[in-house]
Amino acid sequence: MDFGFVLSQILTGLSSASSLFLIASGLTIIFGVTRIVNFAHGSLYMLGAYCAYTATESLMAILGSSLGFWVGILLTAVFVGLIGLFLEFFLLRWLYKSPELFQLLATFGVVLIVQDLVPFLWGGEDLLGPRAPGFKGAIEILGWSFPRYELFMILIGPCIWGGLWLLFHKTRWGILVRAATEDRETVATLGINQAWLFRSVLFLGAFLAGLAGALQLPKEPANSLMDINIIAEAFVVTVIGGMGSVTGAFLAALLIGLLQAFGILIFPKITLVFIFLVMAFVLMIRPNGLLGKYQTVETYSKQNEGPHDLTFITLPRIFITLGVCALLPLGLGDFEIFVLTEILVFALFAFSLNFLMGFGGMISFGHAAYFGLGAYAAALMTHHFQAGLPLALFASPILPLIAAALFGWFCTRMSGVYLAMLTLAFAQILWSIAFQWVALTGGDNGLIGIWPPKILSDRLLFYYFALSLIGFVFILLYKITLSPFGLLLRAARDSSKRLSADGVHVGHLRWAAFLIAGASAGLAGGLYSFAKGSIDPHILSIPLSVDGLSMVLMGGIQTLLGPLMGSAALTFLKTTVMSLTENWRFFMGSAIVFLVLVFPRGLVGSLIHVFALRKAARSEKTERSS
Amino acid sequence: MEKNNKAVSEESLLQVEDLSLYYGRARVLNSVSLHVKAGEIAVLLGRNGAGKTSCLRALMGLIPSTATCINYSGTSLMTFAPHQISQLGIGYVPEDRRIFTDLTVLENLKVGQKPSSHAHLPTWSFDKIFDLFPNLAEMRHRHADKMSGGEQQMLSIARTLMGNPETLLLDEPSEGLSPIIVAQMAKALQTLKSQGMTVLLSEQNFAFSRKVADRAYIIEKGHIQYEGSMETLAEDKTICNRYLALSA
Numbered sequence: 001m002d003f004g005f006v007l008s009q010i011l012t013g014l015s016s017a018s019s020l021f022l023i024a025s026g027l028t029i030i031f032g033v034t035r036i037v038n039f040a041h042g043s044l045y046m047l048g049a050y051c052a053y054t055a056t057e058s059l060m061a062i063l064g065s066s067l068g069f070w071v072g073i074l075l076t077a078v079f080v081g082l083i084g085l086f087l088e089f090f091l092l093r094w095l096y097k098s099p100e101l102f103q104l105l106a107t108f109g110v111v112l113i114v115q116d117l118v119p120f121l122w123g124g125e126d127l128l129g130p131r132a133p134g135f136k137g138a139i140e141i142l143g144w145s146f147p148r149y150e151l152f153m154i155l156i157g158p159c160i161w162g163g164l165w166l167l168f169h170k171t172r173w174g175i176l177v178r179a180a181t182e183d184r185e186t187v188a189t190l191g192i193n194q195a196w197l198f199r200s201v202l203f204l205g206a207f208l209a210g211l212a213g214a215l216q217l218p219k220e221p222a223n224s225l226m227d228i229n230i231i232a233e234a235f236v237v238t239v240i241g242g243m244g245s246v247t248g249a250f251l252a253a254l255l256i257g258l259l260q261a262f263g264i265l266i267f268p269k270i271t272l273v274f275i276f277l278v279m280a281f282v283l284m285i286r287p288n289g290l291l292g293k294y295q296t297v298e299t300y301s302k303q304n305e306g307p308h309d310l311t312f313i314t315l316p317r318i319f320i321t322l323g324v325c326a327l328l329p330l331g332l333g334d335f336e337i338f339v340l341t342e343i344l345v346f347a348l349f350a351f352s353l354n355f356l357m358g359f360g361g362m363i364s365f366g367h368a369a370y371f372g373l374g375a376y377a378a379a380l381m382t383h384h385f386q387a388g389l390p391l392a393l394f395a396s397p398i399l400p401l402i403a404a405a406l407f408g409w410f411c412t413r414m415s416g417v418y419l420a421m422l423t424l425a426f427a428q429i430l431w432s433i434a435f436q437w438v439a440l441t442g443g444d445n446g447l448i449g450i451w452p453p454k455i456l457s458d459r460l461l462f463y464y465f466a467l468s469l470i471g472f473v474f475i476l477l478y479k480i481t482l483s484p485f486g487l488l489l490r491a492a493r494d495s496s497k498r499l500s501a502d503g504v505h506v507g508h509l510r511w512a513a514f515l516i517a518g519a520s521a522g523l524a525g526g527l528y529s530f531a532k533g534s535i536d537p538h539i540l541s542i543p544l545s546v547d548g549l550s551m552v553l554m555g556g557i558q559t560l561l562g563p564l565m566g567s568a569a570l571t572f573l574k575t576t577v578m579s580l581t582e583n584w585r586f587f588m589g590s591a592i593v594f595l596v597l598v599f600p601r602g603l604v605g606s607l608i609h610v611f612a613l614r615k616a617a618r619s620e621k622t623e624r625s626s
Numbered sequence: 627m628e629k630n631n632k633a634v635s636e637e638s639l640l641q642v643e644d645l646s647l648y649y650g651r652a653r654v655l656n657s658v659s660l661h662v663k664a665g666e667i668a669v670l671l672g673r674n675g676a677g678k679t680s681c682l683r684a685l686m687g688l689i690p691s692t693a694t695c696i697n698y699s700g701t702s703l704m705t706f707a708p709h710q711i712s713q714l715g716i717g718y719v720p721e722d723r724r725i726f727t728d729l730t731v732l733e734n735l736k737v738g739q740k741p742s743s744h745a746h747l748p749t750w751s752f753d754k755i756f757d758l759f760p761n762l763a764e765m766r767h768r769h770a771d772k773m774s775g776g777e778q779q780m781l782s783i784a785r786t787l788m789g790n791p792e793t794l795l796l797d798e799p800s801e802g803l804s805p806i807i808v809a810q811m812a813k814a815l816q817t818l819k820s821q822g823m824t825v826l827l828s829e830q831n832f833a834f835s836r837k838v839a840d841r842a843y844i845i846e847k848g849h850i851q852y853e854g855s856m857e858t859l860a861e862d863k864t865i866c867n868r869y870l871a872l873s874a
C-alpha cells in the first residue's frame with residue numbers, strides 16, 4: 001500500500017467522522033439533559049437534507065450561488081432546530097417522566113410519521129443537491145485526488161466540537177446544561193426553570209442534526225433511507241463515546257470514521273460487523289463508554305409498577321384461552337386462517353419480548369434479530385439442506401440461542417437505554433448480513449418455497465399445529481415466571497443491587513432470560529417462515545422489532561395475556577386498515593404516539609388497572625362504613 | 627410604633643398547616659404544622675426516618691404532598707414548582723449535598739447565581755462567599771468530586787446562598803462531618819442569622835442545634851411532638867430522652 005492511498009483513506013475517514021460527530025453530538029446533548037434517547041434524530045437529519053435541497057435551490061436563485069448556498073444551509077439548520085422545539089412542545093415534554101421504553105417508542109412513532117411526510121412533501125425520488133460553491137472539484141494529494149468538499153467537512157467537525165466546548169464551559173447556559181446533565185432536581189431547586197433549559201437543548205440538538213443533514217447534501221442525494229441508515233451508526237457512536245459526553249462522541253466518531261474507512265478495505269460489505277467488534281471491545285473495558293458517567297439504570301418497572309396478573313392467569317384460564325383459539329378458525333377461509341396463524345406466531349414473538357421486558361426488565365429494541373434468525377435458520381435448512389419441517393423447526397430456536405448467548409453476554413451487562421441501543425445495533429448488523437450475503441440468504445429477495453410437508457399443507461391443520469406448539473411454549477414460559485428462577489428475575493428487575501448483595505449473580509440471571517427469550521422468538525420465526533412460505537430481510541429489521549414492542553405496549557406490559565391481545569390488535573389493524581392506504585407508516589406512527597401518551601398501560605393493563613381501582617375504592621368504602 | 631414594628635417582624639414568614647405525605651400507602655408526614663418567623667432559626671429535630679427530610683422536600687415542591695396551607699410571606703406555595711419556590715426567595719440545601727461533580731467550585735456557584743430581591747439582606751458575591759467559607763477560596767478551580775465531605779457541604783450551602791435567598795431550608799448540615807467542621811458550620815450559621823437570614827434547619831445533632839437555633843420542633847414518626855423555645859427544650863430532660871436519644 002502506498003502512502004498516498006493510506007492518507008486518502010485517512011482523510012475519507014476523518015470526513016465521515018465529522019458527519020457522525022454532528023449527528024451524535026446532538027443525540028448525546030439531548031440525552032444528557034432530558035434523558036430521552038431521541039430515535040427521531042435520524043429523521044431530523046433526513047429533514048435537514050431535504051430542507052437544504054429546497055432552501056439552497058430557492059436562495060441560490062435569489063442571492064447568487066455562493067451566498068445563497070451557505071445562507072440556505074444555515075437557515076435549514078435553524079429551521080430543523082425549530083422542528084426540534086415543536087417536537088419538544090407537543091411530544092417530548094409529556095414523556096420526561098415516562099419509562100424509557102415509551103420515550104423510545106414515541107420517538108420511533110415520529111420516525112414513521114416523517115417517513116411518510118417526506119415523500120408527500122418532496123416526492124419519492126432521490127434529490128441531488130447543488131455542489132458547495134468554493135469547494136467544487138478535487139485536489140491532488142500525493143497522486144490521489146481528493147474532493148475539496150471532503151476537506152471542508154474534515155474541518156467542520158473539530159470546529160463544531162470547539163464551539164460546543166466553549167458554549168458548555170464559558171457561558172452560563174452551558175454551565176447550567178452541564179449541571180442539569182448531572183442532576184436535574186438540584187438545578188430546579190436553585191431556581192432554574194428546567195422547561196426552558198430542555199427546550200433550548202432540544203433546539204441545539206435538532207440544529208446540529210439539521211446542519212449535519214444539510215452538509216451531507218453535496219455528498220449524497222437526499223433520500224428516504226437516510227434516517228434509519230444513520231441512526232444505528234449514531235447510536236453506536238454515542239454509546240462508545242459515553243451517553244451525554246460531547247467530547248466522548250467526538251473521539252468515538254473519529255474512531256468509527258477511521259475504522260470504517262479502513263474496514264471497507266478488509267470487509268467491503270459488512271463494515272457494520274467491524275464497528276460492532278470495536279464497540280464490543282470498548283464496552284468490555286469501559287462499560288459506560290469512553291467518557292460516559294451516566295449509566296441509566298431506571299427501567300419502566302420502577303415507574304410503572306402495577307398489579308401483576310399472575311394470580312389472574314391460572315392454568316385453567318390458559319386452557320380456556322387456548323380452547324377459544326382452537327374454535328376461532330372453524331368455518332373461515334384460507335386467508336382468514338392464515339391471518340389467525342400470523343396472530344399466533346406474533347403473539348409468541350410478543351410473549352418472548354414481554355418475558356424479557358416485563359419480567360426481566362430489559363428493553364430490547366432489536367428483538368426481531370432472534371425472530372428473524374429463527375426464520376432464516378428454518379428457511380436455510382429447508383432451502384440449502386432440504387431438511388424436513390421437524391429438523392428445520394428444531395434448528396429455528398438453536399441459531400437464535402447461539403446469537404442470544406453471544407449478544408446477550410454484552411447486552412445484559414448494560415441496562416436501560418444502553419441495552420436498548422445495543423440490542424438495536426446487533427439487530428442492524430444481522431440485517432445487513434442477511435441483506436448483503438446474497439449467496440446464502442438471497443439478499444433482498446429472500447428465500448422462497450419454504451412450505452410445510454403435505455400432512456400440514458392444509459391451512460387449518462397448520463394452524464392447529466402452530467397453536468399446540470405455541471400453547472406449549474406459552475405454558476412453559478408461564479411456569480418459568482412462577483419458578484424460583486422467574487421470581488429471582490423479577491427481583492433483579494425491581495432491585496438488582498439488593499439481589500446481588502444477597503449473593504445472586506444478576507448478570508447470569510439476565511443472560512439466562514435473554515437466552516430463553518431469544519430461543520422462543522426464534523421458534524416463532526421458524527413457524528412464521530413455514531406459515532408464509534417465504535422470508536426476506538424485513539423480518540430482521542427495526543420496524544419488526546418495533547412491531548413487537550407495539551404489541552406488548554398495546555396489550556400492556558407485565559401482563560401475560562397482553563401480548564396475545566396486542567398481537568391480535570396490531571395484526572388485525574395491519575391486514576385491514578393499513579392495507580387500504582399507502583400511508584400506513586403515518587397511521588402506525590400516530591397510533592404509537594397516541595398509545596404512549598393516552599394508554600400507557602395498554603389494553604389488558606388498563607382493564608386490570610380499572611379493576612384494581614374499583615377494588616380499592618370498594619375496600620375503602622367498607623373501611624369507612626365500619 | 628415600636629410595638630407595631632415588633633408585630634411585623636414577629637409575624638411568621640413561612641407557615642405550614644396540616645402537611646401530610648404518603649409514599650405509596652405508608653404515611654410519612656401526618657398533619658405537620660409549623661411556622662418560621664422572619665430572622666429566626668427554627669430547628670426540626672428528630673431521629674433517622676422521623677420525616678425531617680421528607681418535610682423539607684415537600685416544602686420545596688420536590689414531592690407531592692397535601693396540606694391545608696403552605697404560605698410564604700403571603701403567597702401560597704401549594705401549586706408551585708421547585709424553581710418557582712426558589713425564585714420566591716427560599717433556598718434549599720439538600721441532605722446529600724448534591725454537588726455537581728463535573729463542575730468546578732466556581733462553576734457550581736455560578737449555577738446557583740440569582741439576582742437579589744431582598745433589600746434588607748446583603749447581596750452575595752464570590753468574595754463574600756469565600757469570606758464565609760475560607761476553605762472554598764483555595765480550591766475555586768477544583769472539580770467538586772475531589773473535595774471532602776465538609777468542603778462539599780460548605781459548597782452546597784454557598785451555592786444556595788449565591789441565589790440570594792431570604793430563607794434557607796437546611797437539611798442536616800452537620801451530618802457526617804468532623805467536630806471542627808461542625809463548629810465552623812455553626813459559626814457560619816450564626817453569621818447568616820446576624821445578617822437577617824431566616825432558617826429552617828433539620829437536625830439530629832442536638833448540641834449543634836442548641837448553639838444556633840431559637841426555636842425547636844421535635845418530629846417523630848411524621849408527627850410534631852413538641853414545639854417550644856430551644857432553651858426550654860434543653861432543660862426538659864424527659865422530652866429529650868424520649869425523642870432524641872442524645873447527649874444534651
